[in-house]
Amino acid sequence: MSIELVFHIAGGDFSNAGKASSHIKKVLKQLNIDSKSIKRIVVAVYEAEVNVAAHAFSGQVTAQITEHHIEVVVSDQGPGIENIEQAMQPGYSTASKEVREMGFGAGMGLSNIQKNTDELSIESRVGEGTIVTFRCNYL
Amino acid sequence: MKVSELVEKFELNVYSGLSGLDREVTGGYVSDLLSDVMGNAAENEVWITLQTHQNVVAIASLKDLAAIVLVKGMEPDDDTLERSNQEGIPILGTPLSTFEMAGKLFVELEGSGA
Ligand SMILES: Nc1ncnc2c1ncn2[C@@H]1O[C@H](COP(=O)(O)OP(=O)(O)OP(=O)(O)O)[C@@H](O)[C@H]1O
Numbered sequence: 001m002s003i004e005l006v007f008h009i010a011g012g013d014f015s016n017a018g019k020a021s022s023h024i025k026k027v028l029k030q031l032n033i034d035s036k037s038i039k040r041i042v043v044a045v046y047e048a049e050v051n052v053a054a055h056a057f058s059g060q061v062t063a064q065i066t067e068h069h070i071e072v073v074v075s076d077q078g079p080g081i082e083n084i085e086q087a088m089q090p091g092y093s094t095a096s097k098e099v100r101e102m103g104f105g106a107g108m109g110l111s112n113i114q115k116n117t118d119e120l121s122i123e124s125r126v127g128e129g130t131i132v133t134f135r136c137n138y139l
Numbered sequence: 140m141k142v143s144e145l146v147e148k149f150e151l152n153v154y155s156g157l158s159g160l161d162r163e164v165t166g167g168y169v170s171d172l173l174s175d176v177m178g179n180a181a182e183n184e185v186w187i188t189l190q191t192h193q194n195v196v197a198i199a200s201l202k203d204l205a206a207i208v209l210v211k212g213m214e215p216d217d218d219t220l221e222r223s224n225q226e227g228i229p230i231l232g233t234p235l236s237t238f239e240m241a242g243k244l245f246v247e248l249e250g251s252g253a
């Protein structure tokens with residue numbers, strides 16, 4: 001079994017942030033994946049899609065769901081991340097004032113992704129964009 | 140304890156999401172930082188916040204939270220109401236401050252051994 005789901009995200013569009021994670025959650029539930037794994041996956045996908053809305057111009061989420069794991073690629077066209085190690089640190093954020101007023105911009109998203117995934121890789125080119133790839137193995 | 144019992148006990152406003160009033164409440168989480176809630180809140184908790192936009196409902200739904208309580212008389216945005224009705228996550232309101240609301244909820248839930 002393998003299901004591929006693709007979602008598009010527009011930069012700045014917070015009203016649609018959460019579409020990918022909520023759709024993926026539904027599909028995983030239908031497939032009877034254990035709820036602990038679903039909870040982890042949902043956190044990681046949500047944080048990754050919100051980062052596109054908050055920090056990039058546009059992007060795409062591709063999820064590959066198999067019997068044993070999910071692999072998610074979130075790629076965007078955007079400013080990129082100059083120092084990935086620094087960006088990963090809890091509390092580090094370059095979010096704008098407007099974004100912070102909404103309660104985003106705590107600098108916790110990337111560490112939430114790390115905590116809830118089994119494999120994570122972040123590739124980024126400044127001025128071009130970022131590709132966040134992660135994998136969660138079901139319990 | 141059910142969300143509807145909380146509503147009665149603390150005289151909360153019910154703005155929307157009525158279909159979720161019989162959700163079970165086992166605890167609470169207090170934060171206005173969305174990724175803090177995303178990372179740390181647990182299923183069936185009531186989320187006390189002053190954020191009124193629709194991402195709050197998206198997060199509550201993804202995390203299977205029991206309900207959202209808006210403090211200090213804050214009112215949900217129109218699209219927040221709509222989303223709350225769709226997802227069946229109640230949005231409740233109180234004139235109390237976060238400190239007061241959280242204190243009362245804590246005493247209630249700890250006291251009842253929930
Ligand atoms: N897709 C991206 N494109 C460009 N920069 C990014 C991207 N994702 C993260 N960053 C950078 O890394 C920082 C930390 O990201 P992280 O998700 O941890 O926190 P945040 O998005 O600022 O706040 P939070 O996720 O808590 O709402 C961001 O502030 C931003 O500078």
Ligand SMILES: [Mg+2]
Nearest residue numbers: 050051109110
């Ligand atoms: Mg983030």
